[in-house]
Amino acid sequence: MTRANQADLQQQRIAYLGAVAASLSHEINNVLATVGELSGLIGDLADGAAPDARAALERFSSIGEKIERHVDRGKGYVASLNRFAHSMDRPRTAFDAGESVAAVVAVCERFARLRKLTLRLERGAAGPELRGSPYDFEHLVFRAIAAGLAAVEGGGEVTVVLSPAHTGAVLEITADGQPVADAEQETRLALVERLGLELGADVGLGAEPPAVLRVRLALPEDLGSPEAERSS
Amino acid sequence: MDRCAVLVVDDELEFQEALVERLRHRGFEAASAADGEGALAQLEQRPFDVVLLDVGLPGIGGIETLERIKRAHPTIQVLMLSGHADVKLAVRGMDLGAFDYLVKPVPIEELVYRIEDAFQTKRLAESVPDED
Numbered sequence A: 001m002t003r004a005n006q007a008d009l010q011q012q013r014i015a016y017l018g019a020v021a022a023s024l025s026h027e028i029n030n031v032l033a034t035v036g037e038l039s040g041l042i043g044d045l046a047d048g049a050a051p052d053a054r055a056a057l058e059r060f061s062s063i064g065e066k067i068e069r070h071v072d073r074g075k076g077y078v079a080s081l082n083r084f085a086h087s088m089d090r091p092r093t094a095f096d097a098g099e100s101v102a103a104v105v106a107v108c109e110r111f112a113r114l115r116k117l118t119l120r121l122e123r124g125a126a127g128p129e130l131r132g133s134p135y136d137f138e139h140l141v142f143r144a145i146a147a148g149l150a151a152v153e154g155g156g157e158v159t160v161v162l163s164p165a166h167t168g169a170v171l172e173i174t175a176d177g178q179p180v181a182d183a184e185q186e187t188r189l190a191l192v193e194r195l196g197l198e199l200g201a202d203v204g205l206g207a208e209p210p211a212v213l214r215v216r217l218a219l220p221e222d223l224g225s226p227e228a229e230r231s232s
Numbered sequence B: 001m002d003r004c005a006v007l008v009v010d011d012e013l014e015f016q017e018a019l020v021e022r023l024r025h026r027g028f029e030a031a032s033a034a035d036g037e038g039a040l041a042q043l044e045q046r047p048f049d050v051v052l053l054d055v056g057l058p059g060i061g062g063i064e065t066l067e068r069i070k071r072a073h074p075t076i077q078v079l080m081l082s083g084h085a086d087v088k089l090a091v092r093g094m095d096l097g098a099f100d101y102l103v104k105p106v107p108i109e110e111l112v113y114r115i116e117d118a119f120q121t122k123r124l125a126e127s128v129p130d131e132d
Helices: A003-048 A053-086 A097-114 A134-151 A185-198 A226-231 B013-025 B036-045 B061-072 B084-095 B108-127
Strands: A093-096 A118-122 A129-132 A157-165 A168-176 A202-208 A211-220 B005-009 B029-033 B050-054 B077-082 B100-103
Touching (some): A003 A097, A093 A134, A097 A168, A134 A211, B005 B013, B005 B036, B013 B029, B013 B108, B050 B061, B061 B084
Antiparallel strands (some): A157 A168, A202 A211
């Protein structure tokens, strides 16, 4: 790989972190705004001195439940943010690929919602376990899902399937719906291919009717190891 | 003085519902929509004075919604609501005719003040006869 390509890849790695942090902080802000309005509403209702005290108590209780739900939602985003920050701690470690993919899917749900797409994840209860950089793996998953989300018009569906394989894992991302003509898509797919090859994956990209796009990544158990690089 | 009719456009359902109720509590007529398409449909059906428009909407997005609102209803005043990440977009909204922008979460007193300000501006604009 040329120095220019390496610099570009490094830039993409940093941009990915920025995208994750921005998305999660946006969601946290939404949670805070909603909790702020709900707690303000409690104050308004209390000021209004409802003549029917029982009805007022029921409203307070219902609003309290909503606040609790949003606090839990906020805690989930903070945990995700913390998890992503720590995914860079060790360049090589054993990790649960299923948990990693689920975390990336959770981040991408906002992007799917903004495009009015459905994003689905299918995976087993745990694993498969891979070794390597969780950060680089999650970056690859993020870029592959982003390509899937960019491939179809609103109303479409993007499915992420993670399955264990004999020597590692297979990740498939399928986009179904009305195709989008997007000049940037070629660049997105080229990045997915580069990142996949860096980790020693076999990369399959393309339309497979009726799917508008299918990304297939056959990942070795040992991501980006010299053995994996030799066999790719 | 007529009551100010406010349309809250935000895809965070419980934020939107709570805000609508709080605005009604303060004497505004308030309704809501979850996206730009829904907002445009409501504006075709009944008049509103002020639109509180989230920048990061699903579908056509806040900026395109703003452009369409200002094209079809030039005197309606639009207050953009944004998260920290969307402030640049909200500022762009000002160039496209938004009355102002506010960063969420917004204290209700500040929001009410801006809505009333926007309402006065709309009334003033409507009271000035066209030059042609």
